[in-house]
Amino acid sequence: MTENNFSHNFAKxxxxxxxxxxxxxxxYPQPEGLLPFDTExxxxxxxxPIAIDLGKTxxxxxxxxxxxxxxxxxxxxxxxxxxxxxxxTTFVGNDVFLESTVKAxxxxxxxxxxxxxxxxxxxxxxFSFLHLGVNSNNRVNNPIIMNESLAAPLSQRETISQMxxxxxxxxxxxxxxxxxxxxxxxxxxxxxILGTNHESNYxxxxxxxxxxxxxxxRINIGGHQLCDYMRSSLGxxxxxxxxxxNDWQIQQLVKNHCYVSKDFSTExxxxxxxxxxxxxxxxxEAPFNEIIxxxxxxxxxxxxxxxxxxNIKKLQDQAKLKRIEKLELKQKDFEYYSKIKExxxxxxxxxxxxxxxxxxxDDEDDLDKYLETLEKSLKKAKLLNDTDNDNDEDxxxxxxxxxxxxxxxxxxxxxxxxxxxxxxxxxANIDSKLRARQxxxxxxxxxxxxxxxxxxxxEDDLENWIKSKREKxxxxxxxxxxxIKLKDDLNDRKSKASQMRMKNIASLADDAPVQxxxxxxxxxxxxRHNNKPATVDNDPNDTFGANDDDxxxxxxxxGIDDEEISAEELExxxxxxxxxxxxxxxxxxxxxxxxxxxYKTSTIHKFLRGPRDFDNEDQHQLxxxxxxxxxxxxxxxxxxxxxxxxxxxxxxxxxxxxxLRRLPQELGFSGDNSYNETIAKVYDNIFxxxxxxxxxxxxxxxxxEFRTGLPSDRPFxxxxxxxxxLDAWRGMSKWAFNDYSNNNLKGFWTKQQYEELGVSYMTExxxxxxxxx
Amino acid sequence: MSTMEEYINQMESAxxxxxxxxxxxxxxxGARLIINEETxxxxxxxxxxxxxYFTISAPPSIKPLKTYCDITGLPTNYKSPHNQIxxxxxxxxxxVKNMPSGVxxxxxxxxxxxxxxx
Numbered sequence: 001m002t003e004n005n006f007s008h009n010f011a012k013x014x015x016x017x018x019x020x021x022x023x024x025x026x027x028y029p030q031p032e033g034l035l036p037f038d039t040e041x042x043x044x045x046x047x048x049p050i051a052i053d054l055g056k057t058x059x060x061x062x063x064x065x066x067x068x069x070x071x072x073x074x075x076x077x078x079x080x081x082x083x084x085x086x087x088x089t090t091f092v093g094n095d096v097f098l099e100s101t102v103k104a105x106x107x108x109x110x111x112x113x114x115x116x117x118x119x120x121x122x123x124x125x126x127f128s129f130l131h132l133g134v135n136s137n138n139r140v141n142n143p144i145i146m147n148e149s150l151a152a153p154l155s156q157r158e159t160i161s162q163m164x165x166x167x168x169x170x171x172x173x174x175x176x177x178x179x180x181x182x183x184x185x186x187x188x189x190x191x192x193i194l195g196t197n198h199e200s201n202y203x204x205x206x207x208x209x210x211x212x213x214x215x216x217x218r219i220n221i222g223g224h225q226l227c228d229y230m231r232s233s234l235g236x237x238x239x240x241x242x243x244x245x246n247d248w249q250i251q252q253l254v255k256n257h258c259y260v261s262k263d264f265s266t267e268x269x270x271x272x273x274x275x276x277x278x279x280x281x282x283x284x285e286a287p288f289n290e291i292i293x294x295x296x297x298x299x300x301x302x303x304x305x306x307x308x309x310x311n312i313k314k315l316q317d318q319a320k321l322k323r324i325e326k327l328e329l330k331q332k333d334f335e336y337y338s339k340i341k342e343x344x345x346x347x348x349x350x351x352x353x354x355x356x357x358x359x360x361x362d363d364e365d366d367l368d369k370y371l372e373t374l375e376k377s378l379k380k381a382k383l384l385n386d387t388d389n390d391n392d393e394d395x396x397x398x399x400x401x402x403x404x405x406x407x408x409x410x411x412x413x414x415x416x417x418x419x420x421x422x423x424x425x426x427x428a429n430i431d432s433k434l435r436a437r438q439x440x441x442x443x444x445x446x447x448x449x450x451x452x453x454x455x456x457x458x459e460d461d462l463e464n465w466i467k468s469k470r471e472k473x474x475x476x477x478x479x480x481x482x483x484i485k486l487k488d489d490l491n492d493r494k495s496k497a498s499q500m501r502m503k504n505i506a507s508l509a510d511d512a513p514v515q516x517x518x519x520x521x522x523x524x525x526x527x528r529h530n531n532k533p534a535t536v537d538n539d540p541n542d543t544f545g546a547n548d549d550d551x552x553x554x555x556x557x558x559g560i561d562d563e564e565i566s567a568e569e570l571e572x573x574x575x576x577x578x579x580x581x582x583x584x585x586x587x588x589x590x591x592x593x594x595x596x597x598x599y600k601t602s603t604i605h606k607f608l609r610g611p612r613d614f615d616n617e618d619q620h621q622l623x624x625x626x627x628x629x630x631x632x633x634x635x636x637x638x639x640x641x642x643x644x645x646x647x648x649x650x651x652x653x654x655x656x657x658x659x660l661r662r663l664p665q666e667l668g669f670s671g672d673n674s675y676n677e678t679i680a681k682v683y684d685n686i687f688x689x690x691x692x693x694x695x696x697x698x699x700x701x702x703x704x705e706f707r708t709g710l711p712s713d714r715p716f717x718x719x720x721x722x723x724x725x726l727d728a729w730r731g732m733s734k735w736a737f738n739d740y741s742n743n744n745l746k747g748f749w750t751k752q753q754y755e756e757l758g759v760s761y762m763t764e765x766x767x768x769x770x771x772x773x
Numbered sequence: 774m775s776t777m778e779e780y781i782n783q784m785e786s787a788x789x790x791x792x793x794x795x796x797x798x799x800x801x802x803g804a805r806l807i808i809n810e811e812t813x814x815x816x817x818x819x820x821x822x823x824x825x826y827f828t829i830s831a832p833p834s835i836k837p838l839k840t841y842c843d844i845t846g847l848p849t850n851y852k853s854p855h856n857q858i859x860x861x862x863x864x865x866x867x868x869v870k871n872m873p874s875g876v877x878x879x880x881x882x883x884x885x886x887x888x889x890x891x
Contacts, residue, residue, distance in 0.1 A: 034776075034777070034780050037779075037783050082777065082778075082781060085778070085781075087781050087785075089780065089781045089784050089785075090784070091780075095780070111803055111804040112804040113804065114803075114804040114807045114808075116801055116802055116803060116804060116807070117801055118798035118799055118801075119798050122798055123784075126784060126787035127784070129787065129790060130783055130784070130786070130787055134790050135789075135790070136790055137789060137790065138789075138790065138791070138792055138793060139790060139792065140790050150829060151824050151825055151826050151828075151829050152826060153807050153808065153810065153811035153814075153826055154811065154814060155807060155810060155811065155814075156807070159799055162796065163796070163798065166792065166795075166796045167791050167792055167795045167796055168790065168791060168792070169792045203831075213824045213829070214823045214824045214828070216824070216829050217829055217830070217831040217832075218829045218830055218831060219831040220830070220831075229883070232879075232882075232883055233846075233883060236876075236879060236880060236883070239876075265839075265848070268841075268846070268847060268848060269847065269848065271846075271847065272845065272847065488870075602864060603845060603861060603862060603864050603865065604844075604845075604864050604865065604868065607844075607845045629845055629846040629847065630846070633841075633846045640834075640839065641834075642834065642838055642839075642884070643841065643884060644883065644884060644885070645882075645883070645884040645885020645886060646885070647833045647834075647885075648830070648831040648832070648833060648834070649831055649832060649833060649834035649835070649836075650834065653834055653835075653836060654831050654832075657832075770822075770824050
């Protein structure tokens with residue numbers, strides 16, 4: 001089959017639909033240069049606390065008391081070796097994006113929720129202090145306030161304070177939790193903090209500025225897990241996507257295009273409806289180098305063809321010329337040696353031998369042999385030339401005199417007999433050619449007759465013609481479907497079709513040993529032969545083969561690849577459809593098999609390709625990603641961690657549990673506590689902060705969920721941080737500055753305390769820095 | 774705008790505000806090791822603190838589990854009997870049926886239901 005693709009080539013149906021908006025795939029930001037060490041605006045002063053928000057995505061550093069952090073850079077470091085000067089350094093933050101060799105080495109010092117790479121962290125401190133303009137000798141004379149994660153293993157706090165006290169010799173240190181800092185910055189005293197983080201989400205109730213850490217909970221789902229889920233689900237959705245998405249791109253996709261669904265269970269049901277996709281499907285195109293095909297005009301194609309033909313002609317002519325030249329040479333040779341041979345009659349024996357020797361032959365026989373081969377090749381060449389000159393073979397028949405063929409061999413000389421043999425071969429050749437041509441003509445004539453008959457049938461009785469054609473089409477389509485189904489069934493070992501096949505094989509195998517034992521047992525052979533049980537081979541009542549389908553049994557057993565059959569069927573369907581399209585007014589493009597697949601009804605198509613048809617030749621479309629279900633499915637993991645296989649309750653369930661069960665118990669209530677004032681304070685302030693709080697609709701979703709989950713007679717308030725990302729640092733700065741200016745740094749853990757007690761005895765400071773021993 | 778060379782020199786100048794006998798940083802430890810060490814530390818204590826890394830871990834959900842199609846993410850109740858993949862409809866089942874054995878595990882690993890050989 002040369003042409004496997006039977007397509008009606010209709011124009012695309014959706015030309016009236018507007019094209020979808022295509023979003024570019026963002027790449028790493030490209031900084032213009034390295035961050036200059038410009039300390040002018042850092043407000044650096046000795047003794048004033050430095051606030052460091054060591055987040056998992058970004059690090060924010062600045063002096064306490066300022067409104068915004070002086071430094072805000074991604075938590076990344078990259079080692080780099082300058083080969084020219086043989087020096088090693090580490091790039092930090094945005095500076096790692098400057099060069100691709102540096103970018104390749106970038107790393108985060110975090111492993112999950114834990115700080116692991118202390119060398120990186122030291123470089124970050126160096127980098128931050130240098131940018132702030134620390135200029136004291138052998139010490140950093142500033143108290144440091146830092147964040148940590150709630151109830152992190154003690155070794156984390158130990159190592160970081162060890163580094164700061166012993167390598168930088170800082171006077172004092174304080175720790176706190178970023179979401180509590182954010183809560184503080186927003187000016188609240190009691191409430192329930194829902195802190196979303198890069199690695200985990202926290203639910204922390206706070207009463208009168210004291211976080212109730214013993215009933216706080218951590219859910220191991222954070223922004224990072226959402227990105228991971230996005231990456232793996234996109235990888236499975238587009239397994240052959242030509243470009244690999246990097247971490248940054250995935251992060252941007254989640255950040256820019258995902259949103260929290262206000263009512264997930266109803267919205268998810270309709271995410272693949274056409275009208276929903278029209279408004280919610282997002283098309284993202286990865287950058288690629290487009291290959292522009294050169295379009296040849298018809299004129300060019302024609303000229304090319306002519307050129308090609310000319311070249312062929314030239315080569316043919318050259319070959320012919322060479323052949324003729326050779327022929328002439330041989331002819332001359334032949335004539336020359338024949339003359340020599342003729343002259344032998346006049347010469348003496350000695351002279352003959354001399355001439356032969358001179359010509360380079362051993363003796364007369366040798367010369368004869370040579371002459372004979374020359375003659376043969378000459379004859380052959382002449383014959384070739386003849387056919388070259390006139391291609392019409394019909395005349396060949398007339399050129400030969402075949403009368404000799406009828407003469408019996410006995411009346412002919414050996415020469416004539418040889419000639420007869422040759423002529424017989426030639427005649428057979430010509431005859432077979434003639435026969436083939438006749439057959440071909442016959443076939444064409446028959447096809448033409450059939451076509452005419454069909455046309456006549458159509459013209460006489462269109463209704464019945466259509467009916468018969470439709471029936472035929474239906475039959476072929478059904479046959480094709482059945483065949484495909486059978487093929488599928490055979491893949492399943494337990495299906496009926498498979499079992500039938502096994503039965504057939506078993507019965508065939510069963511026959512064989514009966515016959516072979518007959519052969520072995522020679523004595524009883526004759527007797528048994530007469531009573532031989534009826535097998536496939538000798539059963540007189542066997543009608544196997546009378547029905548064409550019987551032979552399918554062999555195909556079933558051998559498992560013949562039926563690609564060819566499939567192609568034939570497709571061709572038949574195609575021709576029938578073409579006829580019907582032309583003459584049946586009720587048969588439209590939509591009735592063709594090709595159109596039976598409608599992308600508008602295909603879930604998979606809509607999921608993969610959005611609300612438009614897909615053209616797999618279009619380079620743009622091959623580089624596109626569609627986000628539809630993912631847009632709400634991914635943030636939903638925070639509410640249903642089971643989607644990503646984490647066996648923990650979602651943030652709302654934990655929050656409700658905290659409000660309804662844990663908090664009253666903590667306060668000493670059991671039973672009715674609906675009018676307790678303390679609890680009302682917490683209900684009044686459900687506070688959402690952290691990076692994931694930026695997902696659109698998060699607050700609305702929380703309100704919806706709490707309205708159904710909390711007692712109806714109890715009012716509640718959901719608030720969102722003014723700036724869910726920066727408020728943590730601002731809270732740090734504010735708290736540290738207050739402590740510095742009003743409290744003489746009482747909230748800090750001094751170097752003396754560190755040296756005497758270590759950090760194990762650090763006490764609760766109202767910021768979630770809990771005692772771990 | 775500073776050049777690479779200036780950057781290297783600047784970063785080196787950080788030694789000025791560090792103590793002269795700077796401690797060597799502890800070696801790299803993975804998160805799993807840190808958590809194991811914390812468990813050991815807590816076990817060695819006479820009295821357990823009220824709040825630890827482990828006590829604040831959220832409990833499992835007690836609400837009925839909702840199931841979603843592994844391929845499209847839409848709610849569904851169907852599950853393929855031979856590879857446990859959840860599917861939405863006939864069309865998705867066609868894909869599930871012809872899925873190579875590695876791919877179904879990848880889909881299952883998305884929701885932590887894959888088979889892990891230890």
